[in-house]
Amino acid sequence: MEHSDQQENNGRLIIVAYRLPFKIIRENDQVQLFQNSGGLVSAVLSLVANKNGPAFNSSEKIQWIGFSENSREELEGQSLANESFQAHPVFISDEVNENYYEGFCNNLIWPLCHYFPSLARFDDAYFEAYQTANQLFFEKLDEVIRPGDVVWVQDYQLMLLPDMIRQKYPDNKTGFFFHIPFPSYELFRLLPVAWRKALVNGMLGADVLGFHTNDYVEYFLKSARLVSGLGNKLHYINMSNRIVKVDAFPISIDFAKFNDAFDDPAVVTARDEARHSLKEKIIFSVDRLDYSKGIIHRLKGFERFLERYPEWHEKVSFVMVVVPSRDSIEQYQQMKSDIDQTVGRINSDFGNIYWQPIIYQYRSMPNHELVGMYTASDVALITPVRDGMNLVCKEYVASRKDRKGVLILSEMAGAAAELGEALIINPLDKQDIADAIHKAFEMPEEEQTKRMDAMRERIRNYDVFAWTNDFFTQMTMLEHEHEKLKQV
Ligand code: GDG
Numbered sequence: 001m002e003h004s005d006q007q008e009n010n011g012r013l014i015i016v017a018y019r020l021p022f023k024i025i026r027e028n029d030q031v032q033l034f035q036n037s038g039g040l041v042s043a044v045l046s047l048v049a050n051k052n053g054p055a056f057n058s059s060e061k062i063q064w065i066g067f068s069e070n071s072r073e074e075l076e077g078q079s080l081a082n083e084s085f086q087a088h089p090v091f092i093s094d095e096v097n098e099n100y101y102e103g104f105c106n107n108l109i110w111p112l113c114h115y116f117p118s119l120a121r122f123d124d125a126y127f128e129a130y131q132t133a134n135q136l137f138f139e140k141l142d143e144v145i146r147p148g149d150v151v152w153v154q155d156y157q158l159m160l161l162p163d164m165i166r167q168k169y170p171d172n173k174t175g176f177f178f179h180i181p182f183p184s185y186e187l188f189r190l191l192p193v194a195w196r197k198a199l200v201n202g203m204l205g206a207d208v209l210g211f212h213t214n215d216y217v218e219y220f221l222k223s224a225r226l227v228s229g230l231g232n233k234l235h236y237i238n239m240s241n242r243i244v245k246v247d248a249f250p251i252s253i254d255f256a257k258f259n260d261a262f263d264d265p266a267v268v269t270a271r272d273e274a275r276h277s278l279k280e281k282i283i284f285s286v287d288r289l290d291y292s293k294g295i296i297h298r299l300k301g302f303e304r305f306l307e308r309y310p311e312w313h314e315k316v317s318f319v320m321v322v323v324p325s326r327d328s329i330e331q332y333q334q335m336k337s338d339i340d341q342t343v344g345r346i347n348s349d350f351g352n353i354y355w356q357p358i359i360y361q362y363r364s365m366p367n368h369e370l371v372g373m374y375t376a377s378d379v380a381l382i383t384p385v386r387d388g389m390n391l392v393c394k395e396y397v398a399s400r401k402d403r404k405g406v407l408i409l410s411e412m413a414g415a416a417a418e419l420g421e422a423l424i425i426n427p428l429d430k431q432d433i434a435d436a437i438h439k440a441f442e443m444p445e446e447e448q449t450k451r452m453d454a455m456r457e458r459i460r461n462y463d464v465f466a467w468t469n470d471f472f473t474q475m476t477m478l479e480h481e482h483e484k485l486k487q488v
Contacts, residue, residue, distance in 0.1 A: 011148030011172075012063055013056040015044060016137055018101070018157040020066035021085045024075070031070075031078045035085075037367075039391060039464060040154065042254055045084055046465040047472060056150045061086040063149075065140050067097070090140045092133055099129030101157065106326065109156045112187055113180045114292040114386040119331065120190065127195055134160040134202075145169060150475065153206065155179045160198060163205030173475050176206035177249070180388040181414065182216040188223050200227045204237065208474050210249040212389045212414040217248050245478060249471050250418055251389050255456075255463040258398035261371045270372020278317035279355070281441055284377035285318075286370065286392055287384075288325040289332055289339075289362075294383040294410060294427040295322060296335075299342045299358070301383065301425075301433025306350045306357060308431075309438050314355045316441075318381070319373060323364040336362070374399040379440045381408050383427040389414040393422070394459050403449040403456070406440035408433070418458060421451035 015021075021041045022033040035041065048058045061081060068075065068089030080087040092100065103126035111119035138161060145151070145165075151174045153161050162176045182188075188196060200223055203209055211217050217235070224230045224246075230237050237244045261267050274282065283302070287293040302318055322339065326332045343360045350357050365373075374380070380396040390413040397407060397419070409415065409422035416424055423436040 010056045011146055011150065012060045013044070013047065013058075014063040014065065014141065014144060014149050014151045015040075015154065016065045016141060016151065016158060016161060017154035018067050018105075020068065020087050020089065021064050022082065022087065024068070024070050024080070024087075026070060026074050026078075031075065031080070033080070033082050033087075035082060039251065039253065043251075043464040043468045044152075047468050048084070057148075063088060063144055065090060065137060065144065067092060067101075088140050088144050090136050092136055096129045096132050096136075099123070099125045100133040102329070104130040105157050106329075110180070110292075112190060113156065113183050115181075115183065115187060116291060116386075117187060117190055119291070122192065127192075131160060131198075134158060134164065137161055138164040141165065142168070145172060147171065150472075151175070152177070152471075160202035161205075163202045166205035173478075174206045175208045175210065175471060175475050176203055177210040177251075177471070178203075178216070178220075178388075179212075179251070181386055182211055182220045182223075184219050185222045185226060188219070189226075196223070196227050200224050204228070204230070204239065204244055206244060207242070207478055208471065209244060209246045210471055211246075212248065212250050213417050214248045215417075216388075216414070217246055220246060243478070245474055247474060249467055249474075250414065250462065251391070252459060252462050252464045252467045253391055253394045253398060254465070255398045255460045258371065258374075258395050259401050259456075259460075261368075261399055262375055262401035264368065264371070266368035267371045267375065270369050271376045274319075274372055274376035278319065278359070278376075279315050281312065281316045281379075282373075282377040283316065283318040283379045283381050283437065284321075284373045284396075285381045285383075286321040286323070286365070286373070287382075288323045289327060289336060290325060291331075291335055292384055292386045294385040294412075295320075295339055296342060297385065297427045297430070298381060298383040298433065299339070299346060301427075301430040302358070302381075302437070303342075303346050303350075304430040305434035305437045306346070308434050312438075312441065313350065314352075316357065317359055318357060319359045319361075319377070321361045321363075321365055321373075324362060370395075371399050375402070375405075377405060379406050379408055379437060381433075381437070382413065383408075383410045383425070383433065384413050385410070385427050387413040387415070391415075393419060397452065397455045398459050400452055400456070403452045404445060405452065406443055406448055407451075407455070408436045408440060418462075419455050421454045 022035045025032045062085050064085045065088045072091050107121040153176045162174050165174050221232050235247050343358050374396045382393045393415050407422040410427040411424050425432045425436045
């Protein structure tokens, strides 16, 4: 189809996600909008700039439906648009949101999908709230949607929504992307029968269903087969009157932004300061406080490294940044206190008045400091016990314009499927982590560069703009592929 035809036929792009694209601050009866700099926001913006012709009318603002942290009264009569986005807030009562977001999403789906079934809590009130909340998102969409609009639903908070859209708006193209691991069937089947059916059928309302890796795609296909009796031909599920395409779209980052940041004066200063104040070898890690991120395992691996490789004593600084998250939940408070104690123990066992092995910060850091640390460190130590993708490792690689540094990466991160030149470790095996740190410190610069070049090239070629483009190309090509499939 010609680009101009495509433009004429297409409606607007509607994103539906739990979070809105900006933070809304209300001051003196006015609201101020602070656009997020997160991956999804810039990825979506890149779609508009796509010169090959976006799959929607790019002269209109992107419509974004998301949960509002402000009350209805606070936002009454306010314009919630900036030059790119028109926001449509969904209001959810505290009680429903508690059972929906904290409950079903974070106390059940999150632990189950990250292989922590013992932490999963099953509560009928959770599922009821999940249905209610998805319905509230749908009602908002119902007010907004027009014929021809393309809808892109995001993540595990909204698994029921695609089918709700399909029932009332079968002609609107709908995509769905799942940002966390889709678990093996043995985990997924722990859900009550009615719930797992509802979730799979809800997702299958989409035309294109995206996951980060081929493994997650396979696991989903198996669940669809066993839960709903739907077979697949390669990546396609036949729904009698239409097909659903289920495929891997490994999310990525803005490579150029991280690469260019290397020479940003604020980054250069932060890098120089880190190198000046820390020991000759620097290890860095940053993540949200979460049991899936393997923070305790990382500390134990580092401790084993100090035990087994004493020649590095007083020559290494491990800078570990943990960003507060969900810390109103008791389990997360407990995890925080375990981390505090382990850091304290390691520092007191190994450190001395001239050397503190672990520099630990429980606070987020500004961007220039983050890239300053990425580019100052000899090793990025990324050890999740499960992670849908993990963007930190991609950011580390992209920011190494100097082509140096070593990435140590858990085999349980989705990113490990793409970054085979990293030192791949099992995060549960502290000896494996210890040996990898030693190997990284001893690695000749030529080998670091060779590995970095290969990983950088891959991320450069498949950056976040390629990711969105890929997803939307699949949405546009679906009818064509349907015809082809009939002939197979
Ligand atoms: C979910 C999935 C999947 C973190 N601390 C600071 C900071 N960050 C930024 C990083 C990175 C992002 O936050 C974290 O992204 P991840 O991908 O590592 O992790 P989740 O938040 O768990 O995201 C994950 C992702 O969705 C996308 O699909 O990859 O698997 O769990 O961009 O840079 N940024 C700054 N200061 C910090 O202190 N400036």
